[in-house]
Amino acid sequence: MENFEFYAPTRVLFGKGQEENTGKLIREFGGSRVLVHFGGSSAKKSGLLDRVEASLEREGLSYIEFGGVRANPELPMVREGIELCIREKIDFILAVGGGSVIDSAKDIANGAANPETDVWDFSLKKAVPERTLPKGVVLTLAAAGSEMSESCVITNPETNLKRGYNSRLNRVQFAIENPELTYTVSRFQTACGAVDIAMHTMERYFSPGEETYLTDALAEGVMKTIIAAGKEAVENPESYQARANMMWASSLAHNDLTGSGRRWILPVHQLEHELSGLHTDITHAAGLSALWCSWARYSYTYDLKRFVQFAVNIWGVAQDFEHPEKTALEGIRRQEAYYKELGMPTGLKELGIKEEELETLAEMCSFGKTRELPAIRKLACEDMLNIYRMAYEAG
């Protein structure tokens, strides 16, 4: 087990009706002038925004609305939000939505609190935020886990670069998680959520490390839960228990609990960011499921025992002690079958990627052949290209 830091200070209020406490929590965390940040019109139409704003009014908080975040939040909108915060002397940002809205809120908070720095420099890791504004979340999508993570992913449409950066300042002060708010999430988006949540933990699970028994057990618990709850929520969108277990899994899958003591990195995420950076209409989770099985087949011999553990403990594969590689491959095959069952892609053609784009993707992901990803099988530009090609040939 490696040395690690664990710090997930987000206060979570979980369950039915918890959005009524939004104003009270903002006040407890010292907010008085609030930016209410959201995505499209659904938060308005559903009446959620009204309920949340009524709770702000009950606490005497002033607020302005700033909506319009799309999937894969983009830099120009972040810049607009920063200007608005500075002009209106905003002291608290409330994100009402899923990962895109939360990530946008995080970046706005960092930009507004560090006006001397170009906010895109945080994404490029040329600068580190020194301060931030306090933030809260009313979660409407169980997927990204941004509500408890220290991660923030933004896309620059000028360069098609989608880049993430981590900072302790990216942890939000509170998250309101009412599973009922996700009943209306579409079948496809629910399946995407299941993929995304599981992947945050799968990536940690398959990171280099040893003797992390407790972390492994927690990770396996999160993965098995999300496999079952994700399928149930796709089939039965108003199952409170499925939505609830899925929502809580989304927070725990990405708050670092399931990677403690491992040298975790997220190689499949890195490979995926180039897909949805290049084609902003590609949903992050669809990119992840389209890549994972190829990444796994390319890498499994480099930590065979780990892939056997995954096959046995997650998928209940009967272990072939004489031919562990068969067990490992069967685990990957079952994961692939699960993706298909959810209706998620397992190859790049399904996403409309063209063969001639594969080299560009590898070039981008390796930062022009200047970085290698230190995964269990180290990934240089050539390896990235091999994986993109395998995923392309997969369908």
Place this chain on the structure above:
Amino acid sequence: MENFEFYAPTRVLFGKGQEENTGKLIREFGGSRVLVHFGGSSAKKSGLLDRVEASLEREGLSYIEFGGVRANPELPMVREGIELCIREKIDFILAVGGGSVIDSAKDIANGAANPETDVWDFSLKKAVPERTLPKGVVLTLAAAGSEMSESCVITNPETNLKRGYNSRLNRVQFAIENPELTYTVSRFQTACGAVDIAMHTMERYFSPGEETYLTDALAEGVMKTIIAAGKEAVENPESYQARANMMWASSLAHNDLTGSGRRWILPVHQLEHELSGLHTDITHAAGLSALWCSWARYSYTYDLKRFVQFAVNIWGVAQDFEHPEKTALEGIRRQEAYYKELGMPTGLKELGIKEEELETLAEMCSFGKTRELPAIRKLACEDMLNIYRMAYEAG
């Protein structure tokens, strides 16, 4: 799944050498005049206190020592600490030790920050702390989980009452967890730690609730880890991996993660508090192991499926589908065998309890027949007496 709040904001620095960061963390959390609170002479003799204090000096922090906490920390020492904090204008309390030292530090912090209230009233739940002092921990014992919990247990030697109270203010700001610091913990204390850690999660696991699949999976992960790591640490005290998994389990077992969504209470803890309250030489964990199997046999038919799940998922008992009660009882039997294997008591006579004390214990635990514990099988004074008697007859 019930509505719940999850808030475990303690920053954990885990691993070898992390105590070197103590001063830096205190400074980050705003401390300047530190009370260094500890137990007996071992922290001094081992050189740990010197290392920690050197790290405070490197940050230019002033400090005074306040040692002498014993197991089951007592009210007079807390009162002394409060006076000291007020007199010396202490603004940060550093606990170097295990659960007793941490609980004492929490109570001192609450007492010093609320001088208008008698600190014992917090334990009696006659008053609620409104503020507190910031606190940090250098952990030397994996057991109580106080480093991440909101709980604080103090004994009043005048009345033999041992009482716990929960408060969000009882969460410490940071915890330094270096597993190597526990290499010298004795065989008996290590076994006690394994019992104590597992019990925090077992009590939550057996609390009333339903459809908490994720919480169950996490709880089962913690329990299985501590069963294995506890045994390994007893047999091989310098196994870093066993000590590390045990230490991290101690924090997660009691930070509320493993009870989220259940209506959790700790009935066996309540029954035990009277034992070690009446006889302060009884180790808390020894009281827990002496009582648990009797509590379980008294209660298992009230949530049979849960005890079957425990038997199958924790102990790998082959399920008897026609006679689930046999499976449940076999799970309890294996838990009992594990306690014996660790050298822990499984009956009250082993602790020196006399038959004529049983009624007193039940009287005390029911607050003079005025409270019932809302466990899966509700426990009134009579039920408490039945359990004490079963545990007495067990040996």
